[in-house]
Amino acid sequence: MTSRSFRIFATKDDLLSIFLDFQHNTKIHYFKCGRMYNLIETSDITKDTLFGINIKGNHTNNQWLICHNDTIPLKRKNNMCLDKFIFFLDQELNESSVVINIGGVYEDNALFPTEISTIWYEDAESQELYTMLKKSCKKYTTCTQNGYLIGKNAFSCKMQYRFCTINIDSPPMYDLKFK
Structure with a gap:
């Protein structure tokens, strides 16, 4: 099992550009991850009501x-869960x-x-999905800072927002700083 990941600071406008480009170039579906009763699916992630908005104030949103x-994803059962209708959807x-x-943006700050x-x-x-999405991200990136890609609109708002890497309650010393 080989893993790859990257992160991009992007505003809702940046994310719209990235995902519309990605969806235009690749025929895909998105499935909501987590614990649920029903499979939640969309072919256009930009239509999600919470798209580009961080509601939790941390990096897991x-x-x-x-x-x-x-592809229809496989669902995972957890033997600890007594409700037989609940399943988990993840990458496992x-x-x-x-x-x-x-x-995305949390409380406008x-x-x-x-x-x-x-x-x-x-x-x-x-690998193909990962590479295509990374190419779409790089199209709308201004620079890279400490390993994070920075979206064009996000970069223009660098004085407006804290660039939080962990949690809104984390000390600002953990925020991404620009040189």
Whole structure:
């Protein structure tokens, strides 16, 4: 199992540009990750009501599994869960996928990174999705700072937002600083 990941600080406008470009170039579906009763699916992530908004104030926000159009993800049961209708959706059983954890703006004063990752990089389809999404991100990136890609609009707002890497309650010394 080989994993790859990268992070990008991006505003909602940056994320719109990135994901519209990605969706235009690749036929995919997004599936909401986590514990649930029903599979939540969309072909256009930009239509999600929380797209580009960080509601939790930390780096784990809104996670989606990306698969090619013809793929239905496998669901995982947890034996500890007594409700037989609850399942979990994540990347563990879905080798041909990429996971995105969409960051964005938190309460108009902080920006959290979006993380794109896969634990199945050796899978050809997973690698293709990861590479295509990274290319879309790089199209709308101004620079790289401390390993984070910085979206064009995010960079122009660098004085407006805290660039939080962990949590809104973390000391500012952990924020991304620009040289």
